[in-house]
Amino acid sequence: MSNAALHVARTGLDAQNMRMQVIANNLANVNTTGFKRDRASFETLAYQAMTAPGAASSESTKYATGTNLGTGVQINGTAKIDTQGSLQSTGNALDMAIEGPGYFQIQMPDGRTGYTRDGNFNLSQDGTLVNSDGFQLQPQIQIPEGAQNITIGADGTVSVTLAGQTEASEVGKIELARFINPAGLQAGGNNLLTETSASGQPQVGAAGVDGRGNIRQASLEGSNVNIVEELVDMIETQRAYEVNSKMISSTDQMLQYVNQNI
Structure with a gap:
């Protein structure tokens, strides 16, 4: 005993x-x-x-x-x-935060898609949006050389103003992924999560639609x-x-x- x-x-x-x-x-x-x-x-x-x-x-x-x-x-x-973390304004046009459910999609080096709430993005040498580790945002967004203003709408629409133009031109649209059971995602390094059988398949689409959150430009979501x-x-x-x-x-x-x- x-x-x-x-x-x-x-x-x-x-x-x-x-x-x-x-x-x-x-x-x-x-x-x-x-x-x-x-x-x-x-x-x-x-x-x-x-x-x-x-x-x-x-x-x-x-x-x-x-x-x-x-x-x-x-x-x-x-x-x-x-739960939602607090949103912090950064003033950086390429920073993005998600208000509500959803994840950014990241192309990982092994070909799989990673999911993250970390919206700290930058431009690569060829003008594509990448995260801090250089992994491309999906779908790929290409910013033309010489773009003076970059605007990202709440629905993910990315527009730029080129030199000599007065009106903005749309260059792409950021899509978010949503999961039935986000707690079932597999956590890895680099702020990335991966899909599992427990999480269910990603429901991908425009921000602000079908339960996906809105995108706020020039902000980052803090830890909860x-x-x-x-x-x-x-x-x-x-x-x-x-x-x-x-x-x-x-x-x-x-x-x-x-x-x-x-």
């Missing part, structure tokens, strides 16, 4: 340690553009049924509750909390990490870790008592 208690407490230490890692990652990315905080969820491990509820306790009676002993806890997953909430979660996790550690210490003392006195 005591050895089982040691195992249960160890699973608690492992789970709280993983939760602390999730919190640490949230706090580390408090200033990351478009970052969505993660939340760890827990589930019980299998129970040991010593006596099943309803089993016969005598010839004429049955156990009302039974005896079930838990074997511990584990983290069953981490999910991104997809709340430092105060994370610190409260960190203290709670630390206390839970200490309690499980105390359980191991107490169980060890019980085993020592048994070995010395029985």
Whole structure:
């Protein structure tokens, strides 16, 4: 029984340690553009049924509750909390933020499409819109050489004014992707997420249509990490870790008592 208690407490230490890692990652990315905080969820491990509820306790009676002993806890997953981050004006015409659901589409080097809320874009040497790592925005937007003014509408329409012209010319339209279950996207590096079977297929289209958010030019979306909430979660996790550690210490003392006195 005591050895089982040691195992249960160890699973608690492992789970709280993983939760602390999730919190640490949230706090580390408090200033990351478009970052969505993660939340760890827990589930019980299998129970040991010593006596099943309803089993016969005598010839004429049955156990009302039974005896079930838990074997511990584990983290069953981490999910991104997809709430809106605060929008910050930058004054840079190529910066974009999404107000509402949706993701920018990025062409990754391996040919797959990545999805991001990070709207920090720049121009490549040939005038195409790329993110800070040089990955192209999809669909590709080409800005003509000599463009004096770049305007990006709420629906994603990109227009430029060329030298010698008074009216703006449309050069492309940014499309956003939306997912039925955005929490099911696979997080990777470089602020990019990838599609999974859990997220469902992307629903791609113009911004502001079919539930997709609007695009705000010259702004960036900040992280949705709340430092105060994370610190409260960190203290709670630390206390839970200490309690499980105390359980191991107490169980060890019980085993020592048994070995010395029985």
